[in-house]
Amino acid sequence: MLRDHLISAAHLSRDDIEAVLDHAAAIDADPEIVHGRHAGRVLALCFFEPSTRTKMSFETAMKRLGGDTVDMGAVESSSVKKGESLADTVRVIEGYADALVLRHPSEGSAKLASEFVDVPLVNAGDGAGQHPSQTLLDLYTIRENAGLDDITVGIMGDLKYGRTVHSLAHALTEFDVRQHFISPESLRLPRNVRYDLHEAGAQVREHTDLDEVLPELDVLYVTRIQRERFPEEREYREVAGEYRIDNEVLASAPDDLSVMHPLPRVDEIAPEVDETTRAKYFDQAHNGVPVRMALLDGLLGGEA
Amino acid sequence: MSDTDKELRVSKIRDGTVIDHVTAGQALNVLAILGIDGSGGESVSVGMNVPSDKLGLKDVVKVEGRELSQSEVDVLSLIAPEATINIIREFDVIEKNRVERTDSVTGILVCPNHNCITNADEPVRTEFAVLDDGVRCSYCGTMVREGDVAEHIDTRGSGETDL
Numbered sequence: 204m205l206r207d208h209l210i211s212a213a214h215l216s217r218d219d220i221e222a223v224l225d226h227a228a229a230i231d232a233d234p235e236i237v238h239g240r241h242a243g244r245v246l247a248l249c250f251f252e253p254s255t256r257t258k259m260s261f262e263t264a265m266k267r268l269g270g271d272t273v274d275m276g277a278v279e280s281s282s283v284k285k286g287e288s289l290a291d292t293v294r295v296i297e298g299y300a301d302a303l304v305l306r307h308p309s310e311g312s313a314k315l316a317s318e319f320v321d322v323p324l325v326n327a328g329d330g331a332g333q334h335p336s337q338t339l340l341d342l343y344t345i346r347e348n349a350g351l352d353d354i355t356v357g358i359m360g361d362l363k364y365g366r367t368v369h370s371l372a373h374a375l376t377e378f379d380v381r382q383h384f385i386s387p388e389s390l391r392l393p394r395n396v397r398y399d400l401h402e403a404g405a406q407v408r409e410h411t412d413l414d415e416v417l418p419e420l421d422v423l424y425v426t427r428i429q430r431e432r433f434p435e436e437r438e439y440r441e442v443a444g445e446y447r448i449d450n451e452v453l454a455s456a457p458d459d460l461s462v463m464h465p466l467p468r469v470d471e472i473a474p475e476v477d478e479t480t481r482a483k484y485f486d487q488a489h490n491g492v493p494v495r496m497a498l499l500d501g502l503l504g505g506e507a
Numbered sequence: 508m509s510d511t512d513k514e515l516r517v518s519k520i521r522d523g524t525v526i527d528h529v530t531a532g533q534a535l536n537v538l539a540i541l542g543i544d545g546s547g548g549e550s551v552s553v554g555m556n557v558p559s560d561k562l563g564l565k566d567v568v569k570v571e572g573r574e575l576s577q578s579e580v581d582v583l584s585l586i587a588p589e590a591t592i593n594i595i596r597e598f599d600v601i602e603k604n605r606v607e608r609t610d611s612v613t614g615i616l617v618c619p620n621h622n623c624i625t626n627a628d629e630p631v632r633t634e635f636a637v638l639d640d641g642v643r644c645s646y647c648g649t650m651v652r653e654g655d656v657a658e659h660i661d662t663r664g665s666g667e668t669d670l
C-alpha cells in the first residue's frame with residue numbers, strides 16, 4: 204500500500220492502484236472492517252480554491268474511518284490572504300494533523316508542499332496539473348463496469364486544462380487500455396502528457412469527432428468545456444455544442460457503454476441520459492468515499 | 508596548437524575561468540547563466556565566431572576571479588554541449604574539464620508556465636529534468652525544447668535563484 208505522498212497519478216504503479224481498489228472494494232462491501240481504525244487522528248483540509256465535492260468526500264472518508272478533520276477555511280479569511288507562502292502554510296498546518304489534503308490553483312503546488320512536510324500529503328488538484336485521488340475513483344468505477352484490461356476508453360472535452368483527464372490518462376497506461384482523446388483542436392492534450400503517454404508505450408489516438416470512435420468504446424469519460432477557455436461567447440457556444448451528448452448522440456454507441464463524468468456537469472450530458480443504464484456518473488461520485496477511505500487508510504498506515 | 512592555446516595567447520587572464528568551445532552564438536547566454544551583465548564589475552572578455560579546428564566557429568568566454576558552480580555547469584551543458592572549462596591560476600590552466608550532460612538542472616532556468624508554483628513567491632529553486640531533446644519542469648511538467656532553453660535563463664541579476 205501507499206505510505207508516502209500522493210502527488211501525481213504518474214507515480215502510481217499498477218500494484219499501487221490495484222491495492223487501493225481492492226481495499227476500497229472490501230470497504231464498500233463491509234465498512235465494518237475499518238470501523239474506528241483511525242480514531243483520534245486528524246486530516247487537515249487545505250483548499251486554496253473552492254471545491255465542495257472533493258472536500259466533503261475526503262471529510263466523509265476520514266470520519267467513516269473514525270478520525271476527524273480540520274479545515275483551513277476559505278482563503279479570503281486566512282493568513283494566505285496576508286501573503287503567507289504555501290510552504291509556510293503547510294508547515295504550520297502539519298503540526299495540527301496526521302495527513303494533509305491540498306487543493307491549490309498553481310501547477311506543481313502539491314509537489315512543492317510535500318517537500319516541506321513529513322506527514323502524508325494528498326494532491327486534490329493542482330491547477331491544470333493532476334488530481335490523482337479522482338483518478339483512483341475513476342479507475343474503481345471503470346473496473347466495476349468494464350474491467351481494466353482489453354478495453355477502449357474515450358476521454359472527451361477539455362483535455363488541455365482538465366487535471367482529471369491528465370491523471371486518468373497517466374494511470375490508464377498501467378493497464379491494457381486503448382485510449383482515444385476527443386476534443387476541439389484548441390483543447391487537445393498538452394504536449395507533456397502526450398509525451399508521457401508515448402513514453403509509456405500507450406495506444407493513443409486523438410480525434411475531433413466523437414462519431415469516429417463511439418461505436419468502439421467501452422467507456423466514454425466526458426469533461427466540461429469551460430466558458431473562460433474561449434475569448435468569445437459565440438466561439439464557446441459553437442465548440443461546446445459539438446461536445447455535448449444526449450441519447451441521440453449515443454445511438455451508435457454499444458449498449459453497455461459506461462458514461463462517466465467527474466461532476467459537476469453543466470449541460471454537457473443531457474439529463475435524459477441519467478435515466479439510462481449507461482449513466483455511471485453518480486455511482487462514480489459515490490465511489491469517492493470508499494476509495495478515499497482506502498487511500499487514507501493506506502497513507503495513515505492502517506493496513507493490519 | 509590547440510584552440511585554447513591560440514585563444515589564451517590573445518588575452519590571458521590571471522585567475523578565473525575560460526569557457527572554451529562554446530557553440531557559436533551562445534556566448535551571451537553563457538554570461539546570462541553566470542549572472543554576469545557587467546554591473547558586478549567582473550573583468551570579462553568574450554570572443555565570438557572565433558575559428559575553431561573542432562567546431563568551425565566557436566565562442567569563448569573568459570571571466571576573471573570567478574569559478575563556476577555545479578548548477579551553472581549543468582545548464583551550460585545544455586546550450587554548449589562541447590564546451591570545455593579551464594580553471595586558471597597565475598596564468599596557468601590548472602584544471603580542464605568537459606561539460607557533462609546531467610539528469611537534472613536546478614536553479615538558473617525559469618519555468619515558462621506562469622501558473623507554475625516555482626514562479627510564485629515560494630522558497631524554492633527551479634528544477635528541470637533533462638530529456639533527450641530538452642528539459643522538463645519537475646514541478647508542473649512543462650517542457651522546453653533544447654533549442655529554446657536559452658530563452659528561459661533567469662536574468663534577474665544573479666545566476667543562482669535566491670533561497
Ligand SMILES: [Zn+2]
Binds near residue numbers: 619
Ligand atoms: Zn513549472
